[in-house]
Amino acid sequence: MVDGVQSEGCPGAGPTVPSDVLLHMHGIVKHFPGAKALDGVDLEVVAGEVHCLLGQNGAGKSTLIKVLSGAHQPDSGSIEFEGRALSVPNPVAALRAGVATMYQELDVVDGLSVAENVFLGHEITRGGFTRRRELLGRTAELLARLGHPGISPTTEVGRLSAAEQQIVSMARALSHRARVIIMDEPSAVLDSEEVANLFRVVRELTGQGVAVVYISHRLEEIRQVGDRITVLKDGRTVAAGLPASTPTRDLIRLMTGRTVEHAFPRRAGVPADAEVLLRVDGLGLAGRFEGVSFSVRAGEVVGLAGLVGSGRSEILETIVGARRATAGTVEVAGRRLRPGSVSAAVAAGAGLAPEERKRQGLLLDEPLYRNITLSSFARFARAGFLDERAERGAARQQLLATDLRPADPDRTARTFSGGNQQKAMLARWLEHGCRVLLLDEPTRGVDVGARAEIYGLVRRLAERGAAVVIVSSEIDEVLGLADTVLVISEGRVVHTGPAELIDEHAVLDLVMEGSAA
Amino acid sequence: MSATDLSPVTSADAVTAPGVLRRMMSGAAGRNIGLVIALGLLCVFGVVTAGERFASIDNLMTILRLAAVIGVLSVGMTFVITGGGIDLSVGSVLGLASVWATTLATQTMAENLHWSVMVFTALAVGAGAGLVNGVLIAYGKVVAFIATLAMMVAARGLAEMIANRQTQIVHVDTFLDVFRAELLGVSVLVWIFAAVAVVGWVLLNRTTFGRRTLAVGGNPEAARLAGINVERHTVYLYVLAGVAAGIAAVMMLARTTAGSSTHGQLYELDAIAAVVVGGTLLAGGRGTIVGTVFGVLIFSTLTNVFTQNNLSISAQAVAKGVIIVAAVLLQQRLAARTRST
Secondary structure (H helix, E strand, C coil), rough: CHHHHHHHHCCCCCCCCCCEEEEEEEEEEEECCCCEEEEEEEEEEEEECCCECCCHHHCCCHHHHHCCCCCCCCCEEEEEEEEEECCCCCCHHHHHEEEEEEEECCCCCCCCEHHHHHHHCCEEEEECCHHHHHHHHHHHHHHHCCEEEECCCCCEHHCCCHHHHHHEEEHHHHHHHCCCCEEEEHHHCCCHHHHHHHHHHHHHHHHHHEEEEEECCCCCHHHHCEEEEEECCCCCCCEEECCCCCHHHHHHHHHHCCCCCCCCCCCCCCCCCEEEEEEEEEEEECCEEEEEEEEEEECCCEEECCCCCCHHHHHHHCCCCCCCCCEEEECCCEEECCCCCHHHHHHCCCEECCCCHHHHHHHCCCCCHHHCCCCCCHHEEEECCEEEEHHHHHHHHHHHHHCCCCCCCCCCCCCCCHHHHHHHHHHHHHHHCCCCCECCCCCCCCCCCHHHHHHHHHHHHHHHEEEEEEEEHHHCCCCHHHEEEEEEEEEEEEEEEHHHHHHHHHHHHHHHHCCCC | HHHCCCCCCCCHHHCHHHHHHHHHHHCCHHHHHHHHHHHHHHHHHHHHHHHHHCHHHHHHHHHHHHHHHHHHHHHHHHHHHHHHCCCCCHHHHHHHHHHCCCCCHHHHHHHHHHHHHHHHHHHHHHHHHHHHHHHHHHCCCCCHHHHHHHHHHHHHHHHHHHHCCCCEECCCCHHHHHHHCECCEEHHHHHHHHHHHHHHHHHHHHHHHHHHHHHHHHHHHHHHHCCCCCCHHHHHHHEEEEEEEHHHHHHHHHHHHHHHHCCCCHHHHHHHHHHHHHCCCCCCCCHHHHHHHHHHHHHHHHHHHHHHHCCCHHHHHHHHHHHHHHHHHHHHHHHHHHHCC
16 A cells, blocks of 8 residues: 555665665564554664654554664564664663664753763763763763753753753763664654754754654654654554655555554434533643533543643543643533542542553552442441442442453452453443543553453443543544544644544644644 | 451461462461561570570560550551551650640649540640641642651650650559559550550451552552542541550550650651561552561560560660561562562
């Protein structure tokens, strides 16, 4: 399907590697328990270019750069760097070899000075003492090279702006004499002026022969700063070395069109007279999102689509009171919720299955049944004394209802697969009797088979009268599962409408270009 | 882990089913087996070195009386640590409560009304200090270590101010009659410890309060999203530890027949050591009252054996340190193993 594109824009492919090819990753495969994150990825980077890595969430971009930076070990595949085979058993080895990574979350130490951050881990020392003057001098040089002579090497990094911290991070990469710098969504924390400056710095670096691997979701940025594009999808390279001028439509076509089609259950349709169970009106959280309004009827599934960081998860967390709204109201079954109180939301019948199940959802070392009854165990108590037999019995019922396997209520939550842990979260809210279910990335870390089961389960819950809100980074999942879709971009709802009337391309277009439909 | 805590282990199991034994050794019961063995070894050592002087009913009672005060503090501490916190102030709060319960005013009132006035005073002081700790930590978002460190210093100072650095003799005879009595040949103080331990066990393993404690300590974010009021429960936990310190203060008054601002110095560390040695996770989410009781008994037996052999307090301290480190190393091994299976 994409062969035509691949051959047309792939100058360096083949057994003989041209001399200007700096980095060549070939056939990289990486398995995680229950999932194949990378399934034969090729990447070729030429000295002095900005090579953009494009792909939807879950396409394998993060895993790929973690392999390159030594954070993950590939199961198979080879890496050649400067014409020699390179092995990166750990991040230090990558730095030594000349591959530096700037992660999405800035990895600077707030309490240390700029100079100390730049030379963190490879301080300039003599006899165990840091050579302060040389440290400061070298740092100042690097900052000047990056076009920021104004940042003082002695300033505490915590006092700098996000953009300046990024410069520090870049100076650190340069201090390792990096030939390849990987930048993971560097523009996410920057405003437009700062982005322009970032691009200027990137251009200067490439002018000096450094190659930059640039990851971003914003196509307009890729056009401005990129030279070539490699597109990943479902853990494979689907197009390598495309020119940056490739039309948006082609890029989106490459990023979508999955190899694995998920089977979505049929929608039953929501009767117009169904009770409104959740009404969100003008909800806002300062600095994160604003003016979010929608309502969900019994039997309806509403999907929120948008990029990571667009405010989707925050919207769910604010609805349920885990974050305190700065504007707007939430009503569950006609009752207005007290802002900032999860207990109130849960008592009213609204429950959130959070994005990070292990960190935010489960008591991993407790038996499964206690996880299922975590929000309702008081019901099994008389005068405070728990009737664990009744509790186990109720949990077992929910295990059957959600088809959670193995259906052993006494096994610890940790020992279950991602899909079954997600079912446990659903079982918790079923047992509680929730009528409003908020599901944040319900299929993250869930294998294909279990996904279909979770989709079916969500649909059945809706048919039995629940109001469901689902957030997912996978656009086809939102479109396939939801009756109504809200597209979120940079904290605002940019589109609301029935799921049948919008397709994956249109949604991607909305979130990537930020234009209104 | 509640049920496995007390599950009987017969020797037949151990011989015929190595698989079962291995599972028990790696579970909570296994940790308690380790504690039983440690306590047994100490007793053997005591019998060998001190003979009759160690292995007598009198000496057993001495050990239990020694264990009682720290024991009550440790039960309270078990709840705080299981709930993901720490309370450094319990020793000072004990001192403050002992002083407040023996002021001239309190004792006069106790003589005129009832001895229980002194008990209520001590419990109220403990609960009040715990409330301040809890509110600072849960709502003020002060780190537990710092908030209770501040309380530890301040409560000790307040006790000194109230007592004017003088020992306050208990002269309410009815109070002393009650708490210095023996029941079935066992000191009332030991009965109190036993009662506190039993109530603590039931509370932790059989009630919604215990379940909330495990949830709040195991994963506060998950507990909050499940609708549990984490802040309020945290306050309850520190109040509980404070009340335990108040009970311990009453016991201290009975044992020493005096209130003093120096009572309970460094007891918080003994209590934390007993809790950790007993197998409660310092990170929270897993707690065992049975283990804590064993931890307390191990330390007081150790002290007794060393004293019987005229070994110095310094040598005792070294042995205690070794035991703490050994217990924590063991705990980490076991935690790593349960995680990998």
